Amino acid sequence: MTMTTDAGRPGTAPDAVGTAQARDRASAKKPVRADRGLLRTAKRLVVKVGSSSLTSLAGGISEEALLALVDVLAERRNAGSELILVSSGAIAAGLAPLGLGRRPRDLATQQAAASVGQGLLMARYTQAFGAHGVTVSQVLLTAEDLMRRQQYANAYRALNRLLHLGVVPVVNENDTVATHEIRFGDNDRLAALVAHLVKADAMVLLSDVDAIYDRPPQAGGIRIPLVTGPADLAQANIGSSGKAGVGTGGMVTKVEAANIAAGSGIPALVTSTANAAAALAGEDVGTWFSINGSRRTPRLLWLAHLASIQGRLILDDGAVKAVRERHRSLLPAGITSVKGDFEPGDPVELADAEGQVIARGLVNFSSYELPRMLGRSTKELASSLGRQYEREVVHVDDLVVL
Ligand SMILES: Nc1ncnc2c1ncn2[C@@H]1O[C@H](COP(=O)(O)OP(=O)(O)O)[C@@H](O)[C@H]1O
Numbered sequence: 001m002t003m004t005t006d007a008g009r010p011g012t013a014p015d016a017v018g019t020a021q022a023r024d025r026a027s028a029k030k031p032v033r034a035d036r037g038l039l040r041t042a043k044r045l046v047v048k049v050g051s052s053s054l055t056s057l058a059g060g061i062s063e064e065a066l067l068a069l070v071d072v073l074a075e076r077r078n079a080g081s082e083l084i085l086v087s088s089g090a091i092a093a094g095l096a097p098l099g100l101g102r103r104p105r106d107l108a109t110q111q112a113a114a115s116v117g118q119g120l121l122m123a124r125y126t127q128a129f130g131a132h133g134v135t136v137s138q139v140l141l142t143a144e145d146l147m148r149r150q151q152y153a154n155a156y157r158a159l160n161r162l163l164h165l166g167v168v169p170v171v172n173e174n175d176t177v178a179t180h181e182i183r184f185g186d187n188d189r190l191a192a193l194v195a196h197l198v199k200a201d202a203m204v205l206l207s208d209v210d211a212i213y214d215r216p217p218q219a220g221g222i223r224i225p226l227v228t229g230p231a232d233l234a235q236a237n238i239g240s241s242g243k244a245g246v247g248t249g250g251m252v253t254k255v256e257a258a259n260i261a262a263g264s265g266i267p268a269l270v271t272s273t274a275n276a277a278a279a280l281a282g283e284d285v286g287t288w289f290s291i292n293g294s295r296r297t298p299r300l301l302w303l304a305h306l307a308s309i310q311g312r313l314i315l316d317d318g319a320v321k322a323v324r325e326r327h328r329s330l331l332p333a334g335i336t337s338v339k340g341d342f343e344p345g346d347p348v349e350l351a352d353a354e355g356q357v358i359a360r361g362l363v364n365f366s367s368y369e370l371p372r373m374l375g376r377s378t379k380e381l382a383s384s385l386g387r388q389y390e391r392e393v394v395h396v397d398d399l400v401v402l
C-alpha cells in the first residue's frame with residue numbers, strides 16, 4: 001500500500017467521482033453486490049462517522065450534516081435494529097467556543113477542545129435523535145479499555161445492556177485523558193474494535209468520500225467496489241486525510257479498520273455520509289470488505305493489528321512451515337537471526353529468510369538473551385543454560401499467522 005500526503009477533498013469533486021463510478025461499473029469483474037444485502041437485514045450495526053463529513057466549511061459541526069445522518073440512523077433504530085454510533089467531531093465542536101480557527105496541533109489543546117466539544121456534540125445528538133423518539137447515551141473509550149480483559153468485559157456489559165434497552169450509544173475516544181502513546185487519534189480502528197466487542201453483524205465507516213479509490217479520488221481514481229482480502233488493495237494508492245486539519249486518519253486508517261473487522265468475521269463498508277441511507281439499504285455503493293477471517297480473542301486481535309512491534313525474528317524454512325502450516329510454537333532451533341531491542345512479553349514479527357513477515361507473536365525472551373540460544377534444541381539449552389531456557393520462544397497461543 002502506498003502512503004501519500006494528498007491535500008484535496010474528493011467529496012467536493014462529484015464529477016470525477018461520477019465518472020469513476022461509471023468506469024468501474026464497466027470494468028468490474030467481481031460480483032460487486034455479493035453480500036451487501038446483509039446491511040439491509042443486519043440486526044446489530046456499528047456506524048462510524050468522521051469529522052470530515054460532520055464539519056462545516058467554517059470548521060464547526062454542520063447542523064445539516066448531523067441532522068441528515070440522524071434521520072437515517074433513527075429510522076433504522078426505529079425499524080428494530082440495534083445501532084452503535086461511533087462519532088468523531090468533539091475537537092471540531094470545541095474550536096469555536098475556545099476561539100480557535102482550526103484544529104490545534106498540540107495534544108493539550110486538542111484535549112481541551114475535545115473536553116469542551118464532546119458535551120456540545122452529545123447535546124446535538126440527544127436533541128436530534130430525541131426528535132425521533134430515540135434515546136442516546138455517551139460512551140467514551142480509550143484503547144486500553146479495549147485491550148485489557150477486565151475493562152473489555154466491563155465495556156461489553158455496558159454496551160450490551162444499552163442496546164437491549166433500545167438506546168443508541170454514541171461512542172468516541174476519550175480524547176481528554178487518552179495518553180499520547182496509545183491514543184487512536186482517528187476513530188476508525190476504535191469503531192472496528194467496538195464492532196468486535198459487541199459482535200456486530202456489520203460495520204459502516206462514513207466519511208466525505210463515497211468509496212475507496214485506486215488513488216486519492218481528487219486525482220480521478222477508479223472506485224474499488226469490493227475487497228476480499230488485503231491483496232486486493234496492494235496496488236492502490238491509499239492516502240491521508242484530504243481535509244487537512246479536520247479528518248485525522250484518512251483512508252489509511254479506514255482500510256486498517258475495515259481489514260480488522262473483515263479479518264475477524266465482520267463485513268465492513270466504506271462510503272460517504274451522503275450515501276448512508278443507500279448503504280444501509282444494501283445498495284451498491286462504497287467499498288465493501290467481505291469477511292476473510294474468523295473471530296479472534298481481543299488479545300490476538302490487538303497483536304495482529306494494533307500492537308507496536310518491537311523486533312523481528314528471522315526463521316529458517318522448517319520453522320516457517322511449522323508456524324504457518326502446522327500451527328506450532330516457535331522454538332529457538334528454527335531462528336536464524338534476531339533484530340531489534342525487546343523484552344520478554346513484547347510483540348515481535350516473525351519473518352522468513354526473504355524478509356516476508358508471516359506472523360506476529362509475544363516473545364518469551366529478550367533480544368539480549370536470544371542470540372546465544374539460536375539454532376539450539378530446547379533440551380541442549382536446558383542442560384547448558386538452565387531449565388528456564390527450555391521454553392518456546394513464542395508459544396502458539398501467543399501467535400497470529402498473517
Ligand atoms: N485511495 C483513496 N480513496 C479514497 N479516499 C482517499 C484515498 N486516499 C486518500 N483519501 C482521502 O481520505 C479522506 C477521508 O479520510 P478522513 O478525512 O480522515 O475522513 P474522516 O474524518 O471521515 O475519518 C478522503 O477525503 C480522501 O481525500
Ligand SMILES: N[C@@H](CCC(=O)OP(=O)(O)O)C(=O)O
Binds near residue numbers: 050249250
Ligand atoms: N476523537 C476525535 C476524532 C478525531 C478525528 O478527526 O477522527 P476522524 O474524523 O475519524 O479521522 C474527535 O472527536 O474530535
